[in-house]
Amino acid sequence: MPDASAARAGFPVSRQVLADHVYEALLEWLMDGRLEPGAAVSIDGMARELDVSPTPVREALARLEHTGMVRRVALKGYRVAPVFTREDFAELMEARLSIEPVNARLACSRMTAEGLESLKQAVEDLRNAPRGGSFAEYRSYLEADERFHQIIAAQAKNQFLLTAYNTLGGQIQRFRLFGGVGITDAEQAIAEHQAVLDALASGDPETAAAMMTEHVQKVRGRAMADAPAE
Amino acid sequence: MPDASAARAGFPVSRQVLADHVYEALLEWLMDGRLEPGAAVSIDGMARELDVSPTPVREALARLEHTGMVRRVALKGYRVAPVFTREDFAELMEARLSIEPVNARLACSRMTAEGLESLKQAVEDLRNAPRGGSFAEYRSYLEADERFHQIIAAQAKNQFLLTAYNTLGGQIQRFRLFGGVGITDAEQAIAEHQAVLDALASGDPETAAAMMTEHVQKVRGRAMADAPAE
DNA sequence: CGCACCGGGTTCCTATAGGATTTGTGACAT
DNA sequence: ATGTCACAAATCCTATAGGAACCCGGTGCG
Incomplete structure (x- = not known):
């Protein structure tokens, strides 16, 4: 809980916004195997799941796409990258x-x-x-x-x-x-x-x-x- | 150009959304030198400049961050990456x-x-x-x-x-x-x-x-x- | 049987609004 | 002169709403 120590010190150090948490959560789910290759990653669905609005989810996914973990098709959404051949x-x-x-x-x-x-x-x-x-x-x-x-x-x-x-x-x-x-x-x-x-x-x-x-x-x-x- | 043949065929192939255009515009500006190293890249400002809402700008910047062209500090915004030492x-x-x-x-x-x-x-x-x-x-x-x-x-x-x-x-x-x-x-x-x-x-x-x-x-x-x- | 068409629901995409945070400015006390 | 504080403006961040596109059944026709 960095917040606690930060609050005590008087100036927050964590400086994390929702999109960061969503990013980490998605990354963890991807690494955990909770999201299987090829599975759709719905923006709205993820937002409901994580109890946030779609906006931070969208931002987190945009970052993730560049790592190759998820792929995006315009107007169709994101999918977990397919299984390795x-x-x-x-x-x-x-x-x-x-x-x-x-x-x-x-x-x-x-x-x-x-x-x-x-x-x-x-x-x-x-x-x-x-x-x-x-x-x-x-x-x-x-x-x-x-x-x-x-x-x-x-x-x-x-x-x-x-x-x-x-x-x-x-x-x-x-x-x-x-x-x-x-x-x-x-x-x-x-x-x-x-x-x-x-x-x-x-x-x-x-x-x-x-x-x-x-x-x-x-x-x-x-x-x-x-x-x-x- | 793909758009022409797509329009003729009746179904668009390009499938580009606003965030894609913003991404490309920003990339071009970065490569052109129109955005100098260290300069702040305001989300709202960019949105006004490009005449779109902040949402697609935010998404484009999130993608750009992963390329190292811009850096983000939570709650402070994006800046063009500093000059090379x-x-x-x-x-x-x-x-x-x-x-x-x-x-x-x-x-x-x-x-x-x-x-x-x-x-x-x-x-x-x-x-x-x-x-x-x-x-x-x-x-x-x-x-x-x-x-x-x-x-x-x-x-x-x-x-x-x-x-x-x-x-x-x-x-x-x-x-x-x-x-x-x-x-x-x-x-x-x-x-x-x-x-x-x-x-x-x-x-x-x-x-x-x-x-x-x-x-x-x-x-x-x-x-x-x-x-x-x- | 195959295929085009066509709603209904879901999802994506963008704009907008407002709260939270930072930054800039100027007055004031030391 | 310097540091501190308060306040205003700008900016970031998140939620929400609604239009647009997509997916999926079902229906009707050849």
Whole structure:
């Protein structure tokens, strides 16, 4: 409750308007899977659901559209982006292979102590995360995984690359939810993350980039093997 | 134009709503330099200016915010993104160096005949563009330059990399307008574009990537030399 | 049976109004 | 002169209303 402390201090810090809350709510619903791919996202309906007027909903959706999470057709409304096809997935991985190793290389030389600490925490969380079959169970696993890559992107200290990664990151999350792949070979994946972390900690940019490349390639390999059909 | 045939057919295809027009108008004004960096973009004011209600303006601005062209502060409104600092420029070029060579490499093997033709046209336009001192004169030069890179990004046939590039592309345009650098060494720049084009035409991906890397590096070098202060 | 047509309901889209917040200005006290 | 306060204007933000477009049945006709 930032409002409370802000009110006490005398000047509100939160500065959030309704559209921001709606945006976050929609994002959460998208990531939660409560809104399935292809489903219509009615402006008026969402407004009723969230008990606000359509205006902030409209604004939030306009922002979301640019992330690729929802698509808009003029005079017809918004829909959750369709399910990833095999081609979409291949493109996404190709894009990751282009950007993430660069992030790792840059992050290696620019990493702060706090950043490294957060990374270690992320890998630790990955290890401790439950690996049950239900979605609720591996939710924390996915969260830690995403956080790991996000921190590296942030530590690259390049606003443009960070923006580029964040766009990808959202799609990656969305794919993990609806691509039909659960957690496969978690031990192997954790080892790969550890290898990236070690390279970053040792301060060798090229090794860090190479480890990241290897990791993403293996992720692709595992996912492709998992869902051979289409 | 699609409108004509659509009207003839009896059902409009364009399907553009007011917010789309406002979006395009704002984008054009931003690219034209009619809206200077740091300037406030008042919602109500824009609405009066364009003779529409604030609602579509609000929606258009919400979309624009995600491109980095304008920034929003809750309850205070939108402002045109501030002028590029030297650090911003360095980051932008670093990002270009990460993405554009990859685009060139991929485009090389996936290029269509039409794509190659458009590229040749772009380089030709670059050659024929006037190089006068005034902005209006080198506007077509900048347009052709941006088009060249945009086509390559599109020919990479990867929606995610294309999105990533487009975000960069907007910033590049904005920088060229307000970074204070005009066209320096146009002949040299054209030669670099030609080298990239030749490599793409010859179908050698690695050379294409290398030529693109070289081009971006030299662009950076020229711009840095031009604006040493800051 | 297939297909054009046509309401009714839903949803989108835009304008408008008014409350909430910020900004600018000027008087006043220190 | 400087800082503070109050007040007015501008701006943002949200809700609401109504016109326009779309979707979905049903009906009638070939």
